[in-house]
Amino acid sequence: MTGAGVAYPDVRDLARDAGPGRQETSVGRVTLQTIADKVGVSRMTVSNAFSRPDQLSAELRAKVLAAADELGYVGPDPAARILARGSSGTVGVLFTQSPANAFRDPIAAEFFASVAEELAPTGLALALLPAKSAAIRDAARDVPMDAALVYACVTDTTAFDWLERRSLPLVFVDQAPTVERASSVLLDDRPGARAAAQHVLDLGHRRVALLTTAWGEQPGVAPDPATAGVGLVSRERVEGWMSALGPAGADVVAVHMEDNLEADALEAARTALTLPDRPTAVLCFSDLVAWAVVRVAGELGLDVPGDVSVVGYDDSALSRTVVPPLTTVRQDLAAKGRAAARAIEHAIAAAAPGAAPSTPEHVVVPTELVVRASTGPAPA
Structure with missing residues (x-):
């Protein structure tokens, strides 16, 4: 298999070696012909048993495979099979x-x-x-x-x-x-994020934190929540949240995480929940991040949702096992x-x-x- 400007010497060697009767290799001295002789069929029939099973009856294929197993043959060499088929699978x-x-x-x-x-x-x-x-x-x-x-x-x-x-x-x-x-x-991230933000606005929240990923950026409070997030998914969710929060005049802070992982989420949750003007609602990049917010809130003696409301994203299995169960944005994985x-x-x-x-x-x-x-x- 080659592409523009790409050469694979090992594949060329295989092609040179794979002459007639050698497209599929053997283990030790057991070859396709060895199996064919034992079963009393052609070499092509044995080859089809491995590579084109639809060409044989179920009974004949089972007989060929049983003989191969008895003789210790493990099947065609993968590299030669790729060459023969033109596909790696x-x-x-x-x-x-x-x-x-x-x-x-x-x-x-x-x-x-x-x-x-x-x-x-x-x-x-x-x-x-x-x-x-x-x-x-x-x-x-x-x-x-x-x-x-x-x-x-x-x-x-x-x-x-x-x-x-x-x-x-x-x-x-x-x-x-x-x-x-x-x-x-x-x-379709933006409408889902907007719906989450509108939900907390309808509940009366006006101090809102956004917890989102920003690969390559310094973790912590982002300079401007409107431009927070790095990457398509993160940016789409931030823009969806802000499309509702901005016009409502909400007091918004965004916290960057290095990645969507437990340690990063816990660090971001602690940052958000220990701010001098603590948010009453937190909109999270994922259910994992929302779980981290619920956990840190418990450590700080805060009630969810009495003191702080938490919204996840994804509707993963985790969202239903967290206590309390998470309000979230569902994606059909x-x-x-x-x-x-x-x-x-x-x-x-x-x-x-x-x-x-x-x-x-x-x-x-x-x-x-x-x-x-x-x-x-x-x-x-």
Whole structure:
């Protein structure tokens, strides 16, 4: 697999070695022909049992696989199989955070699970390619993949540059595409955030804190709440909140977090709840951040929602286990995952040789306010 200006010597070596009868390699001395001789079928029949099961009856395939298992054959070599098929069966996911953070972030984890489940019947699997890792930047250049998801990620990285240079089909999630041919799946963040802000205004709150992410910025109180947040998702939520709070003349303070992680959220919550003019309502970037605010409020002897109302974002499982349960903005992660998987499948199909030209897809997933017990009237 090559892209513009990209060469892979190891793949060329495989191609040179993969002559007739060697497209699929063996383990030790057990070859496809060994299995064919044992079962009494052709070598192609054995090959189809592994690579094209629809070409065989279930009974014959089971017989071939049983013989292969008895002889200790583990299947075609993956590199040679990629060469033969012209497909790796892998979708890369470019992710700004580390792999560990991808699984600590409940929304990212649930989204990836939804995409993986949707892609499973197609034989495609996900491979995380965090943009901050030097080794993974090399992986973005070298790892065989059929397409890539660019997930809430800065694109001024070497890793993204390699994905683009390889001319891979791309789908952007939670960020606007920076490549004209790419599809996207975005959340309708601004209306959801505006609804959350209007909810606390309707409850009488006028001192409001915004807790949001600002990768690369100094954590703490932002200079101007109207321009707080870094990245598409953060900016959209801030602008949604401010579209209601600004015209209402609310006293707003914004607190930046380095990332949407527990330690960052707890630090931001302490900053907001110990301000000299403490807010009576806190609008949070995520349910995880809202949970941190509820926890810190308890440590400070504050009642939620009696002293401070708290609104999350995402309607994750966490929002329903926090005490009190969180008022939040719901995003349908399953729908977002399905949309991303479909966009990937369509992008791969459109990139196939001889495929008809297609228009990139741009899907917007709706949001809605869910009111629970973490919000109440502003204290007198």
